[in-house]
Amino acid sequence: MVKIPIRSLEQYRFRYDSRKQKHAGQGDGKSQVGDVLGSEQQPAPGKGPGAGELPGQDYYEAEVTIDEVAQLLFDDLSLPNLEEKKNKKLASETVEFRDVRKHGIQSNIDRKRTILEVIKRNALSGSPGLHGITPEDLRYKTWEITPKFESSAVVLAMMDTSGSMGPFEKYIARSFFFWMVKFLRTKYESVEIVFLAHHTEAREVTEEEFFTKGESGGTRCSSVYKLALELIDNRYPLQDYNIYAFHFSDGDNLTSDNELCIRLIDQLLLRCKLVGYGEIEGPYYYTSTLNSYFKRITNSRFVSVSIRDKSGVYPALKSFFKNPDPKGG
Amino acid sequence: MTTQALQELQQLEEAIPKILEIAKGFGLDFYPMRFEICPGDIIYTIGAYGMPTRYTHWSFGKSYHRMKTQYDYNLSRIYEMVVNSDPCYAFLLEGNTIIQNKMVAAHVLGHCDFFKNNTYYSATNPKDIIESMSVAADRFRRYEMSQGQRKVEAFIDSVMSVQEHIDPHRKIKRKETRNARSKGCCSHDKLETPYDDLWDLDKSKHQCSCSGGCTKKHAKTPEQPEKDILLFIMENSKDLQEWQLDIISVLRDEMLYFWPQMQTKIMNEGWATYWHLRIMRNLDLSEADAIEFAKMNAGVILPSRNSINPYFLGLKMFEDIEKRWDKEFGEGAGREKIFEIREMDNDTSFLRNYLTKDLVEELDLYLYRRIGNEWKIVEKNWKTIRDHLVSSMTNAGFPVIVVEDGDYGRRGELYLRHAFEERELDIKYLENTLSHVFNLWSRPVHLETKIDNKPVLFTFDGEKSGRKFI
Incomplete structure (x- = not known):
């Protein structure tokens, strides 16, 4: 259960700024100039002594379950470009x-x-x-x-776990993948999710490792793309699966590797319905990130986003899983 | 209904005529009374709407929930609701004890006497207010059907944002404006009274563009700054439709009806409290009842550190005046004086004329303000306190804002001016309210006020708001 404050419904009018004013009150007979009636820890409106008198902001709280929130959030999302495939998976x-x-x-x-x-x-x-x-x-x-039967889909979740991915970057990447997994499992019954982690080398990991383990080392994004291509070719034949690949990184890639990345992304695009790349803009400033190289990719099935803070996670989710027909949700 | 409740109802039925008798004996003069006992949610609905037959609006629902929650958690309750109407409707809360209901009935008689006799209420129409509000509510419902609920609601939102900006004393002023209107810009026209030429003495001759040959009226609208913003918009806005004009007109009439209650809060509550005390003392109360009554009364007049309790201050002032007049002019003069005051005064004149040094000190009134993170007492001087109270109640506590120009920049824009008196406006609220005014005027709107003693002009042009120092 989470409580979500809903900023209500204020009724605006021309009024005095009560915080800059004097107010009248009544003491018990012994009041003195300088007596303190109350104090505030933080300058928050409505927390003064006249909790009932001084205007504050109206907040209403709504109680909802996390699943209800998820339901609302995921309403507009779907796997794009989903196609009928031969090898249908039994859904129910x-x-x-x-x-x-x-x-x-x-x-x-x-x-x-x-x-x-x-x-x-x-x-x-x-x-x-x-x-x-x-x-x-x-x-x-x-x-x-x-x-x-439902058309089956596989989603490749790829994450950079190199040394340059600090706690903040990992937090953002994992938040994204957490909500992505939640979304996929809420809406689709038979979507396979494969977790890949990489630094200079890539390997397939379990879901738990993916969300908890940190590693270090340099960054070679091409490694994970290569692994993804191998997996697709060996395990997920194109005629049977809708394939989606999402990669999160801080963009601090080995410069010599960038060209190769672009070529591999092109390869992935031949096989995938959508390739998504999310770059987390950390406190450092990189002059040439992977993202700026990826700008050269013009394929409409390649989507890249950059995230500055945690409020960017949902918009990223939305731009990857845009519902082409919102009514058909 | 349980037998006990039935018994209590019978007791109340017997008690009310007695209470009416006692009140009449004291010289209270009220409309015919109608008492109704209502469950909590009805009382709070009426309380939230302000009237039993008003149109609907989400903001009433909002105040309902706020009040109802406080009631449900036993934080505060309203024992009664009384309506300034003839006959006078008083709604008592179901679940009040018999003694609470007696006190409430006595209290309500004080209010009703005040409604009927205070001069500021003379322009309210207590005979048909309930009916006219319910007819207006019907019309609003029809507008919702024909225009769409959202559209009507959004429009009411906008009108409500400036609902207080009316001129409650318009009746007095109107003649004056008619005079001004019949005159040209110079005083060459016929003089209405032998003294009219005095008005122009401090003007230099022919300062206006007519060079003395005034035939036309001033081009400027309004000629004089207009306090009644709603009326000005009704008369001068070019894009409003019939239904919109009707809504403005209804909300304006409503405010004219409620205004006297807003400007006599301390007097009205003080008066009702003064009388419920005296009426209850004249009822034969058992010991237990007397204690319960005393407890309840103590709750009503409980002073607050953070605000002025109008029941308490009003009561104390009436009692103080009575005592002082009795002492000076003999027994009975005090009672006569307070009856006169209840007829002639409103809160500002009441406080200005009758709040004394002794009383301010006895009641231990003070002023406080925020200094850093603390709210501190900053003033104990009785005159400053009295004057603060008077000024905080001037214009029922709302900032005075006037229409300066209805054709600002010759572009039909609305120029409002805040008659600044040392108190700054809440900027966030100001900017949001301006956008509401824009909805009514449909052209850019401006408001002049002061921040840190520098004149500022706020503007909303339909898309964005801006401000500049002038």
């Missing part, structure tokens, strides 16, 4: 009544069809009308189990 089974048989459970008798059978038989036998139901007339509704 549904029961549908769509067959009529001569045998079945009494409670499932199809009265209309049974009566039609009676009328038909009587008409054939020369005495038309509705009379005399025989066991052969009975018809039963019967169900079938229909499997529901």
Whole structure:
């Protein structure tokens, strides 16, 4: 349960600035000039002594569960460019009544069809009308189990864990991936997520390692792109999967590696529905980051964002998972 | 209804005529009374709306929830709601004890006497206010149907933002403005009274552009700064539709109706408290009842460190005046004096004329302000305190803002001026209110005020707000 303050609904009017004014009060008979009536720890409106008198800001709190928040946040998001694929994954089974048989459970008798059978038989036998139901007339509704398939998708979550990724950068990258995973699992039943971490070398890690482990070393982004390409080619055939790749880094890549990165991104774009690159702008200033190289990529399925602080996480999520048809959410 | 509740209701039914009798015996003069007992949520609904038959608006819901929450958590409760109407409706809270209800009934009679006799209420229309508000509410509902609820609501938001900016004394002033209007810019026209030429004595001759041959009226609107912003907008805005004019007009009339209550808060509550005390003393109360009454009364007049309790200050002042007049002019003169005051005064004149040094010291009144992070007492001088109270209640506590020019820069822009009197406006509120005024005027709006004693002009042009020092 989280409490979200909702800034309400103020009724603006021309009024005096009460904090710059004197106010009248009444003491117990012994008040003196200089007596302190109250003090404030922080200059927050409405916290003065006249909590009821001095105007403050109206806040209302709404109590919502984290899932409700997620639901609201994810409403407008979806995996873009999702295509029907051959190898569909079983998402769920549904029961549908769509067959009529001569045998079945009494409670499932199809009265209309049974009566039609009676009328038909009587008409054939020369005495038309509705009379005399025989066991052969009975018809039963019967169900079938229909499997529901969903196009399957795989999302490659790639994160830079090199030494230059400080606590802040890692926090931002993980926040993004946390919400991304939450989003994918809320909305899709059969999306596979693969976690890849890299510094100068890349490797596949478990979800837990991905979100908790820090590493050090230099940065060679091409390593993780290479690994991603290998994985796709070995494990996720294009005709069966919608593939998405997202990479977060601080952009402090080995300069000599940048050219290679661009070529590999082009390779990825041939295989992926969307390639997303998020760059965290830390307190340091880099003159040539990976992002500035990526500006040369013009493919509309490549999306790059830069995040300055944690408020940028949601906008990043939105620009990656833009819903092409918001109504169809 | 439980038998106990029924019994209490019967007791109250018997007590009320007695209370009315006692009150009449004291010389109180009130409208016919209608008492209704209501459950908490009804009382708070009426309290939030301010009237039993008002139009709907989200802000009433907001105040309802604030009051209801305080009631639910036992932080504060309103025992009654009384409406300035004829007959006078008083709503008592269900769950009041019998003794609370008696006190409330007595208190309400004081209010009703005040409504009926105080001169500032003479322009309210207590006979048909309830009806006219409910008819207006019907019309507003129809506007919501035809214009869309959001549109109507947004418009009411904007009108409400300047609802206090009316001229409650317009009735007195109107003749004067008509005179001014019939005159040209120079005094060559017919004089209405033999003394009219005195007005122009301090003007140099022919300072206006007409060079003496005045035939036309002043081009400037308004001729004199206009305090009634709502009226000015109604009469001069070029883009408002019928329904919008109606809404402005209704909200303006409402404010004219509520204004006397806002400018006589201390007197009205003091008067009602003064009388409930005396009426209750004349009822035969059992010992237990007397104690309960004393407790409740103590709660009503409890002084506050952070504000002035109008019940307490008003009561003390009426009692003090009565005592002083009795002493000077003999027994009975005091009572006569306070009846005269309840007829002739409002809070500002009441405090200015009758708050004495002795009383300020006895009540231990003071002024405090924020210094750094602390709220400190800064003033104990009785005159400064009295004058502060008077000025804080002037114009019912609202800043005085006038329309200076309705055709500013010859572009039809609205130029408002804050009649600055040492108190700065809340800038954030000012800027947001200006955008509301823009919604009413549909052309750029300006407001002149002072910050740190320097004149500043705030402007909202429909898209952005700006300010510049002038």
